[in-house]
Amino acid sequence: HTRVLYNPGGFEDGGVWITKAPVLKALVPGNRYAEFCPGVEPRKGELVITKNYASAFFGTSLASTLTAMGVDTLLITGCTTSGCIRATAVDAVQHGFRPIVIRECVGDRHDGPHEANLFDINAKYGDVIGKAEALKYIAGIKAPAAKAAAPDDTAIDALLDFRELRRIADLGGLPWHAMQLGRLYARQGRDAE
Numbered sequence: 001h002t003r004v005l006y007n008p009g010g011f012e013d014g015g016v017w018i019t020k021a022p023v024l025k026a027l028v029p030g031n032r033y034a035e036f037c038p039g040v041e042p043r044k045g046e047l048v049i050t051k052n053y054a055s056a057f058f059g060t061s062l063a064s065t066l067t068a069m070g071v072d073t074l075l076i077t078g079c080t081t082s083g084c085i086r087a088t089a090v091d092a093v094q095h096g097f098r099p100i101v102i103r104e105c106v107g108d109r110h111d112g113p114h115e116a117n118l119f120d121i122n123a124k125y126g127d128v129i130g131k132a133e134a135l136k137y138i139a140g141i142k143a144p145a146a147k148a149a150a151p152d153d154t155a156i157d158a159l160l161d162f163r164e165l166r167r168i169a170d171l172g173g174l175p176w177h178a179m180q181l182g183r184l185y186a187r188q189g190r191d192a193e
Helices: 012-020 022-026 062-069 081-094 111-125 131-139 153-160 162-171
Strands: 002-004 049-051 073-079 098-107 127-129 181-183
Touching (some): 012 022, 073 081, 081 098, 081 111, 098 111, 127 131
Parallel strands (some): 098 127
């Protein structure tokens, strides 16, 4: 999981981005809009990366953390497709990871930017796949005994109903912002070990 969180004392940690999108000022400790939506909150003990900008990699320890865990592929979900999803997919490939965006798990304010960015991500930076293909991929992963098992179908189903997440976000007129990074515990080609 990642989250955006700012220092409410002056929002210096938001830079120009918070100036361009002042709605982000709601993402401060204690504000309900800074919390994870029900159904997609991190599990107890699960790592949460706090970020200040669109990419989950920029200014965070995500790349080194994933490398230390032996992760080489990311399943990226959340919003917005034209902002955080795209920025994270681009940075993921630049850090040597394989980004996979699950189509039913991402969304944007309008269909035009959403579809254009999915097209671009799939053409240049990673893969865009559907829910069924993602579930099949996850089911094929063998988790080492020392790591937690891959998420079950119930958890994935909760992540994939973007329309419900968007409805929740629209209640307050603020963009819902959370992203689940699917952690894959086996490197490609090591599944047979």
